């Protein structure tokens with residue numbers, strides 16, 4: 001059993017002082033957010049840390065599910081980093097469903113740079129979990 005978020009989600013809570021403060025919109029089958037990384041988010045100079053690229057993709061997929069009333073946890077995730085993501089520019093992250101079988105959900109996500117190039121892609125499996133409120 002997992003408790004509902006107490007509002008301190010690192011990725012999406014507006015209350016988390018060190019969080020990413022992501023806000024999501026939903027259009028058809030796509031869940032979308034934008035994010036501009038700061039210097040505090042970099043690994044290599046000027047480049048968003050890969051772990052945070054994965055966080056953005058993971059959260060977008062989780063929010064696709066959450067928006068539809070599905071409480072699920074990431075059980076497996078594969079990320080392909082195709083291009084460095086520069087800090088200081090707004091990037092777009094999109095997620096969508098690939099399939100569902102019982103408790104198992106398969107989703108994909110991508111991170112798009114200004115100009116339209118895809119810098120990272122992910123596929124993930126989520127498992128529905130029980131919430132106790």
Ligand SMILES: CCCCCCCCCCCC(=O)SCCNC(=O)CCNC(=O)[C@H](O)C(C)(C)COP(=O)(O)OP(=O)(O)OC[C@H]1O[C@@H](n2cnc3c(N)ncnc32)[C@H](O)[C@@H]1OP(=O)(O)O
Pocket residue numbers: 005007009012058059062063066072073074075076104125127129
């Ligand atoms: C306010 C806004 C908030 C917004 C939303 C909240 C914020 C979201 C945050 C982003 C999302 C995250 O990062 S979540 C955090 C990162 N993830 C985690 O910490 C998860 C850690 N793992 C776990 O707790 C667990 O392994 C679970 C819950 C994922 C699954 O455990 P379980 O429920 O006991 O299920 P289990 O018996 O292991 O598996 C059930 C069935 O699924 C199969 N199965 C298990 N894993 C896989 C897999 N990767 N691929 C295929 N199949 C799998 C098993 O073989 C089994 O098949 P069969 O025997 O039935 O045939």
